[in-house]
Amino acid sequence: MLLHVPNVLDPASLARCRAIVEAADWSDGGITAGTQSVQVKNNRQLPEGSEASLAARAIIVDALARSALFFSAALPKKTFPPLFNRYDGQANTFGNHIDNAVRTSLTNGDWVRTDLSVTLFLSEPHEYDGGDLVIEDTFGTQRVKLPAGDLVLYPSSSVHRVEPVTRGSRIASFFWIESMVRRDDQRRLLFDMDMAIMAMREGGTADPEHVVKLTGCYHNLMRMWAET
Numbered sequence: 245m246l247l248h249v250p251n252v253l254d255p256a257s258l259a260r261c262r263a264i265v266e267a268a269d270w271s272d273g274g275i276t277a278g279t280q281s282v283q284v285k286n287n288r289q290l291p292e293g294s295e296a297s298l299a300a301r302a303i304i305v306d307a308l309a310r311s312a313l314f315f316s317a318a319l320p321k322k323t324f325p326p327l328f329n330r331y332d333g334q335a336n337t338f339g340n341h342i343d344n345a346v347r348t349s350l351t352n353g354d355w356v357r358t359d360l361s362v363t364l365f366l367s368e369p370h371e372y373d374g375g376d377l378v379i380e381d382t383f384g385t386q387r388v389k390l391p392a393g394d395l396v397l398y399p400s401s402s403v404h405r406v407e408p409v410t411r412g413s414r415i416a417s418f419f420w421i422e423s424m425v426r427r428d429d430q431r432r433l434l435f436d437m438d439m440a441i442m443a444m445r446e447g448g449t450a451d452p453e454h455v456v457k458l459t460g461c462y463h464n465l466m467r468m469w470a471e472t
């Protein structure tokens with residue numbers, strides 16, 4: 245499932261995050277690439293342990309913890325400490341690749357199985373040309389270019405690329421999630437059920453007994469599938 249989660253960063257957090265990363269020193273993006281993806285990767289990243297990374301990361305981790313939609317869709321068990329990349333308008337790009345299945349973070353040494361990949365946009369779409377994140381989904385090819393502060397969540401098993409940026413700068417945070425529910429189809433079913441139950445609760449017309457039963461089904465499926 246590919247999901248757009250809007251307004252993860254509020255305007256004040258977005259402004260703080262941007263001020264930090266715009267003033268920082270950037271390194272070659274090859275530092276975190278695998279042997280295949282390094283050949284198609286041409287961008288820059290903030291060094292993982294730099295002060296700027298730590299400060300901007302804290303803002304994002306805090307915002308993620310407050311996003312109910314993100315939680316419901318990702319059911320995160322472990323979140324890779326967010327990284328930051330930029331593609332500048334000299335045709336910086338990242339060609340087709342699939343993310344490594346497990347990653348270890350320099351920050352905490354922890355291993356994360358990459359069930360879901362995330363890009364949280366920090367630049368507005370009008371600030372650059374090109375730079376679409378193109379994801380080969382089970383339902384075809386999806387092109388993603390979102391407002392600053394929004395994120396996209398997609399299965400890490402997908403082939404994806406970032407098209408060349410031909411004007412301006414595309415700055416983003418990117419990271420991975422190990423989910424409590426490993427299988428995409430099971431996670432999707434839980435997400436759809438959660439959204440439907442919430443809509444029934446808010447609509448106020450459903451029989452409360454039925455809502456209780458359905459909520460119980462949601463939690464009993466979670467109990468069956470979740471690994472904590």
Ligand SMILES: O=C(O)CCC(=O)C(=O)O
Pocket residue numbers: 329338343363377404406416418
């Ligand atoms: O910049 C992006 O949106 C995605 C980056 C990416 O695919 C990666 O670093 O593996």
Ligand SMILES: [Fe+2]
Pocket residue numbers: 341342343361404
């Ligand atoms: Fe990737």
